Amino acid sequence: MRTGSFFYSRKFRYGSLSITLTALVIALVVLLNAGVSALSSKYGLYIDLTAEQIYTLSDACRELLDTNFKTTAAEREAFNQNLPQTNHKVAQTNLARAADSQKNAGWNVELADRNIAIIQRNLELFSKSMAIAESNLAIAQDNLELAQKLYDYVSTREGEDTENTLAAAAILAAAEENLAVAEANIDIVAANRAAASGFTPLADYDTLEQLERYKFFEPFAPQIVYEDSTIAAENKAIAEENLDIAARNVEIAASNLEIARKNAEAGAVPGSANHKDPQAYVPYKPFVKFTTYQKINGAETPREYESYLETEAESKLVGEIKVDIIFCDDRDAILENPLRRYVLETAEDLERAFPDIIKVKFINVWKNPSAVQKYKGTALSQIYSTNVIVESGTEWRVYALNAFFVFSDTDSTTPWSYNGEKKFAAAILSVIKAESPIACVTINHGEAFTDYELLGLLADAGYIVQPLDLATQEIPEDCRLIVVYNPTSDFLVKDNVSDISEIAKLNAWLDEFNSLMVFMSPSSPVLPNLEEYLEEWGIVFDRTRDPDTGEVYPHMIKDSGQSLTADGMTIIAEYTEKGLGASIHTDMRSVPYPAKVIFKDTMSISYAPAYSVLTYEDEEDPTNKYRYGSYYSNGVTRNIFDVFASSPNAVALAAGEQVAAANSLEPFRLMTITRETQMVSNTEADYSYVIACASTAFASRELLQSNVYGNSDALLSVLRQVSKETIVVDLPHKPFAKTDIESITTAEANQYTIVLSVIPATVALGIGIFVTVRRRYS
Structure with a gap:
């Protein structure tokens, strides 16, 4: 043993000085950390050291914009080159539509004549009914007089209580009642003459016994609801005028086709010296609407004219990309x-990255408010000095300063993350396109947004987000996505109460190859109309009905081993690995440690009974095997796939009692996607999609804003799958601090607790034993 060295001295080896030195080192580290924190807080050292990394453009953003600028420029160049041929095709379409409108105009003249005849017949029937009613009133009066004479004769001859007297009294009462009916029928016929919404049946008369000189009532002829004949006459005049307009439009369309042909041959485009502009079409005059038009027996609604004047205007040149x-x-x-x-x-x-495309400008709105007037959405809108406007051509977006930052639920004034490059990229890509698609969010079913992070995500994905009242509004023509989030009242269907069917609107819109996204939760009430329609798309939100009380309870999914909370209700979902659902998040699964996707307070989804559960198995790759639901009817194919599911260890609770358990073959489905396939040609298909999510908290600010969880990326991946026109921007925001510990599961937390508790204690015990032994035997 080296007795001359301090580090081999008895004091150091056996701990007293060692403990003192350790305590001093810890104290120095704590003081140094506190000093740095205080200085950074006071002088902003942290921000100064990291700001450049936060606001500097990332390589991913540069690459995204560069790729899309090149793609858009190529598309614009190709569009301009093909413009003469495109306009020629437009002219051909216009000519065909003009011819169709001419046919419709001729039919509408015939329909107008037919409706006039129907209304004339109604007037004749009214006159006949009134004549019959008046005749029956006179008959009722005569019969009452006869019945009164009969009663007086019988009662005087036989007394009050004889059988014949009682029979005569009954006849008298019936005659009096028939008189009242006849008088009432006069009023009914008169009311039917003026009615605008319905026809009241005339009352029947009582049949009297056969008596001498008794007059029988004449039966009424069927009567049809009356409509004002002047409306029908006006519509006939309009139909004849539109017939002349249709003929003129056919001539214009033929002339425009010849103009377009010459422009195409010369390669002439709008604005060039050798380009000839087409003639304008003559607009059609609208018909006067009948208040009860459909209720006239046999009447027909005039056929609509082709609206090519609005949708088939000649295309114009598109310029270079400037933002x-x-x-x-x-x-x-x-x-x-x-x-x-x-x-x-x-x-x-x-x-600096794109000097030929992007220019930064400054307008002082206090000194020059008129310079930003066009960017105001309404007359009451305000443009503030903190606003940022992104503009290209005729398209622009206005953003508040807060839109470039991410805030927590508890503090809406201090941002915890910077979202600038993602917001700018989304804005630039949306304005350089000719038209951005619309995403509508339904608002008339008690939809309750606790925050608006989902709407911001839709905007970042390239959509123009608009509210939609399906009961009173039509779905916009450019709408490609409808989001139904946490509805609390049902959708309307046409029944005895409502003439409006929101479900029919949705169905017709989905037939045009669009997409619907529905978010429900265990707290959502049963909505029979909406859920019956979703069942047609293979989607059933799982519930259990109590046979004794009739109460319906949702299936709450619990997974204690795969949860962020001790109650097992904040579930970390499993990525599906095969099928359409898995293809959605392929990029998310391609990294070594995929982000955790969280379903908080979720129910489960089952395939509808009408769907057959099929197993796909790749003959060349037996591992490529998965199950999905399939339905086919009348040439329409719908398939439903799992996107996210629970682990095999999850259970379903209803009213606090376990009602189902997952397994490796049948986990609980938490998000599904249904695809409807329609053949648009012999070789090409197009698709409509319905996405169902069984947790509204999935799209909460808490989960969408987090860089730790993958909910935002998952939704963007879904939007990328269903999108035909948008460019999804999934650049991450840049937090000022990292909180990765938030993502550990309950099981992982328990493991870490055990490790951090047991290992230090074991090490300390081992060291203690070692020191004791060394001291005893040294």
């Missing part, structure tokens, strides 16, 4: 505010 990022204040004033400086730095970084 302006406009700040609504002076540059110096923006730099004084740290948050506004972040946004400006990112914008100027974009300008």
Whole structure:
């Protein structure tokens, strides 16, 4: 043993000085950390050291924009080159539509004549009914007089209580009642003459016994609801005028076709010297509407004319890609505010990256408010100095400063993450397209948004987000996605109460190859109309009915081993690995540690009984095997696939009692996608989609804003699957601090607790034993 070394001295080896030195080192580290934290808090050292990394454009953003700029430029060049041929095809279509409208105009003249005849017949029937009613009133009066004479004669001859007297009294009572009926029928016929909504049947008369000189009532002829004949006459005049307009439009369409042919041969485009503009079409005059038009027996509604005047206007040249990022204040004033400086730095970084495309501009809205007038949505809208405007051509988007940052639920004033490059990328890609598709969010069924993060995600995905009242509004023509989030009242169907069917609107819209996304939760009430329609798409939200009380309870999914909370209700979902559902999140699963996708307070989804559960198995790759639901009827094929599911260890609870258990073959489905396939030609198909999510909390701000969880990426992946026109921007936001510990499951937390509790204690015990033995035997 080296007795001369301090480190081999008895004091150091046996702990007293060692403990003192350890305590001093820990104290110095704590003091140093506290000092750095205090300095960074006071002087902003943390932000100064990291700000450039936060607002500097990432390589992923540069690549995304560069790729889309090149793609858009190529598309615009191809569009311009094909413009003469495109306009020629438009002219051909217009000629065909003009011819169809001419046929419709001729038919409408015939229909107008037919409706006039029907109304004339109604008037004749009214006159006949009134004559019959008046005749029956006179008959009733005569019969009452006869019955009164009969009663007086019999009662005087035989007395009051004889059988014949009682019979005569009954006849008298019936005659009096028939008189009242006849008088009432006069009023009914008169009311039917003026009625606008319905026809009241005339009352029947009592049959009297056969008596001498008794007059029988004449039966009424059937009567039809009356309509004002002047409307029918006006419509005939309009139909004849539209027939002349249709003939004129056919001539114009033929002339425009010849003009388009010459333009195509010459390669002439709008604006060039050798281009000849087409003639304008003559608009049709609208018909006067009948208030009860469909209720006239045999009447027909005039046929609509082709609306090519609105939708088939000749296309124009599209220019080069130019994007302006406009700040609504002076540059110096923006730099004084740290948050506004972040946004400006990112914008100027974009300008440096794409100098030929992007320009940063400044407009002081206090000094020059008229310069931003066109960007106001309404007369009451305001453009503030903190707003940022992204504009290209005729398209623009206006953003508040907060849109570039991410805030927590508990603090809406201090951001915890920067979202600038994602917001700018989404804005730029949306304005450089000719038209952005619309995503509508239903609002008339008690839909309750606790926050609006989902709407922001839709905007980032390239959609223009609009509210939609399905009961009173038509679905916009450019709408490609409808979101139904947490409805609490049912959708309307046409029945004895309502003439409106929201379900029929949805169905017709989905037939046009669009997509529907529905978010439900265990707290959602049973909505028979909506859920019956979703069942047609293979979707059934699982519930159990109590046979004694009739109460319906949702299936709450619990998975204690795969949950972020001790109650087992905040589930970490399993990614599906095969089929259409798995293809949605292929990119998410391609990394070594895929992000955890969270379903909080979720129910489960089953396939509808009408769907056959099939197993797909690849003959060349036996491991490529999965189950899905399938339905076929009248040339329409619908298949439903799992997107996310529970682990095999999950259970379903209803009213607190376990009602089902998952297994490896049948986990609980938490999100599904149904695809309807329609053949648009012999070799090409197009698709409609319905996505069902069994947790509304899945799309909450808490989960969508987190960089730890994969909910935002999962929804963007779904949107990418169903999108035909949008470019989904899934760039991550940049947090000022990381909180990865949030993502550990209950099981993982228990493991870490055991490890951190047992291992240090074991090490300390081992060291203690070692020191004791060394001291005893040294």
